[in-house]
Amino acid sequence: MIDNHIPHWGIPHREVIMSSEHALIVGAGAAGWSAADTLVRSGWPGPVTIVDPTGPTNRTLVNKGVLTGLLGREQLGRPIPAGTELLEDEVAAVQADGTVHLRSGDRVAPTAVVIATGSAPRRHSFSPDGDAGAERILPLHSIEDAERIRSLLPSSGGRVAVLGAGLIGSETASLLADSGVDVTLLARSPLPLRDQLGPTVASDLLRRHRDRIRIRTGRDVARAATRSDIVVVELSDGETVEADVAIVAHGTLARRPSVGAQTGALTVDARLRTGLRGVYAAGGVASILSHGTAVRVDHWEDAAAQGAHAARSILHDLLGAADPGEYRFESGFSARIHGGTLTAWGVATRATQWSRHDSDEAVGVGRHFGQVTAVAGIDAAGTVRSIVEAARRDLREPLHRYPIGV
Numbered sequence: 001m002i003d004n005h006i007p008h009w010g011i012p013h014r015e016v017i018m019s020s021e022h023a024l025i026v027g028a029g030a031a032g033w034s035a036a037d038t039l040v041r042s043g044w045p046g047p048v049t050i051v052d053p054t055g056p057t058n059r060t061l062v063n064k065g066v067l068t069g070l071l072g073r074e075q076l077g078r079p080i081p082a083g084t085e086l087l088e089d090e091v092a093a094v095q096a097d098g099t100v101h102l103r104s105g106d107r108v109a110p111t112a113v114v115i116a117t118g119s120a121p122r123r124h125s126f127s128p129d130g131d132a133g134a135e136r137i138l139p140l141h142s143i144e145d146a147e148r149i150r151s152l153l154p155s156s157g158g159r160v161a162v163l164g165a166g167l168i169g170s171e172t173a174s175l176l177a178d179s180g181v182d183v184t185l186l187a188r189s190p191l192p193l194r195d196q197l198g199p200t201v202a203s204d205l206l207r208r209h210r211d212r213i214r215i216r217t218g219r220d221v222a223r224a225a226t227r228s229d230i231v232v233v234e235l236s237d238g239e240t241v242e243a244d245v246a247i248v249a250h251g252t253l254a255r256r257p258s259v260g261a262q263t264g265a266l267t268v269d270a271r272l273r274t275g276l277r278g279v280y281a282a283g284g285v286a287s288i289l290s291h292g293t294a295v296r297v298d299h300w301e302d303a304a305a306q307g308a309h310a311a312r313s314i315l316h317d318l319l320g321a322a323d324p325g326e327y328r329f330e331s332g333f334s335a336r337i338h339g340g341t342l343t344a345w346g347v348a349t350r351a352t353q354w355s356r357h358d359s360d361e362a363v364g365v366g367r368h369f370g371q372v373t374a375v376a377g378i379d380a381a382g383t384v385r386s387i388v389e390a391a392r393r394d395l396r397e398p399l400h401r402y403p404i405g406v
């Protein structure tokens, strides 16, 4: 049913009545693509429409491909899943009754909706002094960000300050160093990535950074002054770092349309339901809640796994297919950093208890209540794989049964 409410952004609207069993996937990234593909492959009886202003894009190549100049923007696109259709539009809001409002002014009433709108970069907390060069302090999240950063660097390499030594900051620092850029990596934590990868692997990564680039740890950025052709970053201990560009790599926050009365990341249950009938969420936009703890993971494979899980929950809830059960964070990710290959699996938080694996390799094993929930290693993919296989065999309960989180 469609009501006659005028969308709050004031664009006159047209009404689109969907055929029955219409699935609408909001966002064509890792999670949305996979949700749409799973629905089609599982025999969803009606049309599957993906709404995205840009179409499917592989965001993981923004730094590895576009920033390095190895790939052009068109090479990050992906075809839409077979059997689906793409609507180049943006979703502005999903009402409590499931009605979806598009920026174009259209409104639709699908049977099922998966919100997979991903994330936005977390902003820096300092206010840059001076305005002429404010555009030299940039996030690295979109193709446009990567192209802008490239345009600000001289062909001889130039200097970059990377603010934040998480996975994207660390990988980007390494990629830039490979391209001949003079890199300074600035980290608030004394041991960056300790919570996510454990102290064994985090210490190995820190050593690799120290061998290859300039790194300052345990210090905040106090301010950044921009001039027309330079940015000067001042640390909390007074040290200054000059660069052509400062890349802000402070992690991500959920990016989303307005959905019912929810604010912040979209909280979903362990079957990825938002609480609005027929509306699900997956990927970087979603925070998965179980036993009082919300966990948000923003990695490609995990987003794709969440998208597929949301699709299976839809098939179960609306068509009576088998119950997919509670979602488990059992995906992996890898990165090349200063010549080493980081391989990791699962999910870790501050509450994870890490120990070094009993081998000569840099491998850490993270546990909750004795259950292995995260594994990380450098140049140790085989060992990580065998620990993961054993952990999967032992996994008696979904990870959500364990009180992950702070």
Ligand SMILES: Cc1cc2nc3c(=O)[nH]c(=O)nc-3n(C[C@H](O)[C@H](O)[C@H](O)COP(=O)(O)OP(=O)(O)OC[C@H]3O[C@@H](n4cnc5c(N)ncnc54)[C@H](O)[C@@H]3O)c2cc1C
Binding pocket: 026, 027, 028, 029, 030, 031, 032, 051, 052, 053, 054, 055, 056, 057, 058, 059, 060, 061, 062, 063, 089, 090, 091, 092, 116, 117, 118, 119, 140, 141, 142, 168, 255, 256, 257, 282, 283, 284, 285, 297, 298, 299, 300, 301, 303, 304, 333, 334, 335
């Ligand atoms: C530079 C960089 C490098 C990365 N490298 C890695 C890596 O090596 N390994 C890894 O595991 N992860 C990596 N990631 C993280 C990974 O890209 C994300 O975790 C993953 O893309 C999340 O998938 P998603 O589907 O939730 O969001 P996205 O893939 O970001 O897709 C969201 C989609 O939603 C669309 N959208 C947004 N708002 C709306 C709206 N209102 N209406 C309609 N559509 C909308 C967007 O256009 C976009 O296409 C990287 C991220 C970045 C920024």
